[in-house]
Amino acid sequence: MNGAQSLVKTLLAQGVDMCFANPGTSEMHFLAALDNPAMRSVLCLFEGVATGAADGYFRMNDTPASTLLHLGPGLANGLANVHNARKAGSGMVNVVGDHATSHLKYDAPLASDLDGLARPYSHWLRRADGPHTIATDVARATTAARKGRIATLILPGDASWGEAGDPPDCPIETPVFHAPKPGRVDAVAKIFKNPEGPILVILGGRACQGEGLKLAGKLAAATGCRLATQFFTGRIARGAGRTPLERIPYFVAPALEFLKDFRHIVTVETGEPVAFFSYPDSPSLLKPESCDVHGLAEKDEDGAAGLDMLLDALGARTVAPKRQERIETPVPSGKLDPQTIALALAAALPENAIVVDESLTTGRNAAGFTLGAAPHDMLQNMGGSIGFSTPVATGAALACPDRRVISMTGDGSAMYTIQSLWTQARENLNVTTIIFANRAYQILKAEYANMGFPELGPRAAAMMEIDRPTLDFVALAKGMGVPGLKVASAEAFFRALQKSCAEPGPMLIEVCL
Amino acid sequence: MNGAQSLVKTLLAQGVDMCFANPGTSEMHFLAALDNPAMRSVLCLFEGVATGAADGYFRMNDTPASTLLHLGPGLANGLANVHNARKAGSGMVNVVGDHATSHLKYDAPLASDLDGLARPYSHWLRRADGPHTIATDVARATTAARKGRIATLILPGDASWGEAGDPPDCPIETPVFHAPKPGRVDAVAKIFKNPEGPILVILGGRACQGEGLKLAGKLAAATGCRLATQFFTGRIARGAGRTPLERIPYFVAPALEFLKDFRHIVTVETGEPVAFFSYPDSPSLLKPESCDVHGLAEKDEDGAAGLDMLLDALGARTVAPKRQERIETPVPSGKLDPQTIALALAAALPENAIVVDESLTTGRNAAGFTLGAAPHDMLQNMGGSIGFSTPVATGAALACPDRRVISMTGDGSAMYTIQSLWTQARENLNVTTIIFANRAYQILKAEYANMGFPELGPRAAAMMEIDRPTLDFVALAKGMGVPGLKVASAEAFFRALQKSCAEPGPMLIEVCL
Incomplete structure (x- = not known):
């Protein structure tokens, strides 16, 4: 060969x-x-x-x-x-x-x-x-x-x-993630025993799902600590029955506010919270000076094992984990805004969906409202390069053909890798692509203010608007073989979501804001 | 500041x-x-x-x-x-x-x-x-x-x-391209005086337009040498009244055939011809062993100056340059095929157009047929990375707002950077985008055969077809604010081209093959 x-x-x-x-x-x-x-x-x-x-x-x-x-x-x-x-x-x-x-x-x-x-x-x-x-x-x-x-x-x-001969037999090497050293766990256990103030446990990596998440739920139930993720996480198991995780805010001011009262931060397969971007006269590190950070497990260590060791040290292994109750969300009506959008999503989310979340402005509120929705996995963008959701949704749908993938993105982000729609049509993938079409790089407008600019000059403002011409995502989807529809009310959005989840294959929903 | x-x-x-x-x-x-x-x-x-x-x-x-x-x-x-x-x-x-x-x-x-x-x-x-x-x-x-x-x-x-203070005054440095050393020119002059066989002069870089091209036309008129470009060139001034340049074929076999009888190759702002790709049992260098290659001017030298020195050495400065006559192309009719497409293009090409050429299969014949068309510039892809034409056409149209830009591309290539259409609409650019929609990476089918594979396995064949689903470029253009139409006959293609050149702003023509 x-x-x-x-x-x-x-x-x-x-x-x-x-x-x-x-x-x-x-x-x-x-x-x-x-x-x-x-x-x-x-x-x-x-x-x-x-x-x-x-x-x-x-x-x-x-x-x-x-x-x-x-x-x-x-x-x-x-x-x-x-x-x-x-x-x-x-x-x-x-x-x-x-x-x-x-x-x-x-x-x-x-x-x-x-x-x-x-x-x-x-x-x-x-x-x-x-x-x-x-x-x-x-x-x-x-x-x-x-x-x-x-x-x-x-x-x-x-x-x-060239001629290669028969390939040698190479056994599959299963990856090993080592448990943290006992000394590190003992140090964290001491803090839980004598905390001198509130503790926040930040989960990342593999610890946001499965055994790690359950063990974190036990820790919260046993000690009253709060559990959170960074603003972006690779994969979180969430919804009814799962241990709920708070989300550290994206912008610097609310993140500082969120973290200001904690005496300790314990990190599991993640680092301490840092600002996504740097701004003049604004800190990179988000915790207060009085807060100590303790790494229970590094990114390439076994966070679940670390949590298990910690629970053992605290005598809390048998505690029932904190779990999210199911919240039945009524179908929202009226105007589309971040809240009605999030409620429609929570109401329509099918069991075991995969939500790929790249909505930077409009969809950002969705996370809170879907905490009590049907159990689902949420995938977020850890690298900040937009054009993430439609390809990632494509791969997730191929990995899990029996699950509905909901891909949420802004109009600006969607245009980077819009070609994904064609592959979704070709492979008949169960992906619902939701485009939050606010006709702008809306996030940049907020960031412009964060940089300290009082107002936009007309030419700079034009560079954040993508309304001229208006992108017609239903036409773009049609061009690549994906059926699409535009919605302009909360009910219509809910119905479109329901319809897309009921029918096999891809669909695009353009949410006109 | x-x-x-x-x-x-x-x-x-x-x-x-x-x-x-x-x-x-x-x-x-x-x-x-x-x-x-x-x-x-x-x-x-x-x-x-x-x-x-x-x-x-x-x-x-x-x-x-x-x-x-x-x-x-x-x-x-x-x-x-x-x-x-x-x-x-x-x-x-x-x-x-x-x-x-x-x-x-x-x-x-x-x-x-x-x-x-x-x-x-x-x-x-x-x-x-x-x-x-x-x-x-x-x-x-x-x-x-x-x-x-x-x-x-x-x-x-x-x-x-941060505070920068006033910027220092930095004068504009005009780029200098040096004339080749006289010794090099003399050596080439000697060959022209005693050639012992046919000479091919290959022009590249800045020598394919303006003074360089005219001087090459004098050289051809004075010596009977042939003039050519590599298969791809950054910018060529061509059409009626310009010195015509032949094009070395893309595939290895016809390129070897094209070059086989030359005793000398003289290069001006380019190198000797090499194969675009490597193939098993196929050479990288395309000239015959018996052919000598002489660099008159390197890529960063002044080829026009070199040609002028050469003409001087040959006593041919006052010769009238070889020029292409105008060829009136009748409007073709009937089926769309590479020849009728090229004829329609030649017939419709307006004066002073800029043709951006990224058609790898269908449009490849166009070059020959447009040699006698109205004077125009042709821009080709020197790097081989597809997704070239629509952005380059966008930039060319902004540089030359008074000229019509004709961007020719295949359906496969177009999808890499299809977002260009939106910028063309936003800036109301005079760009006609022609999509040769053969529903395949057609070039790969030819290359597969070149690699020595007798036939395609079904899974490999599927990876060269982009017909499932069919891309609808008119819908894609509509999605980005560009008017478009599909054509399925040579007359319709000609009429669409004419229409697009008569109206300001962008238009897309999907040529259904």
Whole structure:
């Protein structure tokens, strides 16, 4: 077999059976090798869709996906969502085709410093030496990706088409996240025993779902501490029956207010709260000076194990965890505003939905109102690069074909990777895309004020408005094969949501504000 | 004034009065400073539109444009078209906002190795030290960009908002391209005097227009040498009255055939012909072994000066240059195919149009048929990263508001940066976008065969088809405020082209194949 076949065989042996692809000429042998019934190849019209989909897929699946990208520019197009995935701890195996080694010296049009480009956002990076070593490379890349790392394998044409022999047997290495050291847990236990003031436990990473979340619920029930997440978290299990988590506000002033009375912050698989952006005369760190921060578990440690050890030290293992009750939300009526939108969402959310949340302004209130909705997972953008939700929703839907994915985004954000809609139509994915169309980069208007500008000059103001011409998202969706409708009232929004959840396949709802 | 104001003032003093922007929070002070009537800020919904527009603007204008990009991911989104611009020798000044210096250590969501990311595709790269040195940085960046270089200035928030004082007076440095050394010209002159076989002169860079092109026409008239370009060239002045240039074919086999009888190749502001991609058992270099290659002028030298010196050495300065005659093309009728499409284009092309050519399969024949059309400029993709034409057309239209821009692209390519249409509508640009909708990555099917695969497996074949669902480009254009129509016959295509050229503003024509 050739190198490309060895690559695909090894991916499959490592449990990677999903490839988000945007191929080019230099990846023809890889493409030929993908013609394998065990591998699902999903075509994306833009590389940012492929890498974002790999992020969403990882968040909802135990095994990473691979991507197929076309030389330096193909990788470049995918990097913004690689950045978001990296910050979320979502692993992926990026396979980036390159010219054959002998061709590189001629500086052909698509030649560039591909290694230099891949380095900043890859945890693991390798240029395949030749066809014989590809299998080992892929096994290592997959091991890194399974641990939540960005693995990038550069695949020169000759490594792809050359004779590789049979790939060696590379056993799957299950990722290990170590429990925190007992001394660290004991120090935190001492604080809980003698707190001298309120304690906030901030959960991140894998601790916001499953066992970690349940154990945090026990801790809250036993000690009265409050539980929160950063403003953005990779995946949170929430809704009725789950332990509820508060959300530290996004803007600096309310975040300072939220944190001001805590004596201790205990972090689990996350760091201490920092401002998303920097502003003149505004702090980067959000906690008060009088508050001490204690790391119970680092990002690459086992937060659930740390919480279990802590509960043991506190003698609270058998306490019943704090749980959110179901709140039946009546169907809202009247004008669409952040509150009625959030209520409609809470009322319509089906059991076990996946909510991908990229609404920066309009949808921001939704989080509070959906706390008591049907159980669901929420995926948020950890890297801040917009154009996140539609690709991530695409990947999440492929990972969980039996669940409805609700992708919430603003009109500005949606336009970065709008090509996702086509893949959703092609694969008939159960994704409801909600566009909050306020015809502006609304977040920037708030941020402009935060920077201390009293008012906008007309030219600067125009650069935050996307109302001229008005984007017609229903037409855009139609152009890519996705049915869509516009709604202008809370009832219509609710009905549209219900309808989209009742019918298989994708739908787009343009919420006209 | 603050650093951002100093930056904008210096850009303007350096003659840079166009900014393609996709701003974010970290660029709020820059945005505020852009509120200056002397600076034209053009909003782009995606960064690849901004950098591609800067490329098109440079090709049609003496002075570069600037871009405003938002941290690492914003730059990443723009890099594919930066790559294309770099290969074309199109300069631009990228201003990339970053967090304030004091905020970087907290690894906030949007923090990344921005310097590492910018390095591979920037000729000139600097992180602003502080507000006081920004003016000098900008003057240097602009000098580099004016010479056709990619200049990237990373602008931390504190450098932007801190007090800068009045910017120093930085005179504009006009770029100098040196004439080739006389010895090199003499060596080439000797070959022309005693050629021992046919000579091909390959023109690139600035030599494909203006004085360089005219001098090459004299050389051809005086010596009988043939004149050609590489398959892709940044800008060619062509049509009736201009010196006609042949085009070296794209695929390896016809390129070898085209070049096989030449004894000498003389290159002017370009290199010797190399294959676009590498294939197993296929050469990278396209000339026959018996052919010698002579560089008359390197890419950064003055090819026109070299040609003038050569003509002088040959005593041919006063020869009348070879010129293309006007060929009146009758309006074609019947079925749309590559030939009738090319004929319709040749017949409809208005005087002084700018043709941006990204049609990889269907439109490829157009070049031959438009040689005798009305005089026009043709811009091609030197970097091979698709998603080129719609942004470049946007920038070209802004540089030349009185000229019609015809942007030809395939359906696959168009989807990478389709957001350009919105900017074209917003700025009411005279751009006709022609989508050759063959519902496939048609080029890949040919390349698959070139790689030696006898037939496609069904899964690999599906990855080259974009027909499921069918993209409706008229709906996509409507979604972004651009009127569009579908055509299915040669007459209808011609009429649509005529109509679009007669009416101001953008239009999209979907050519259904």
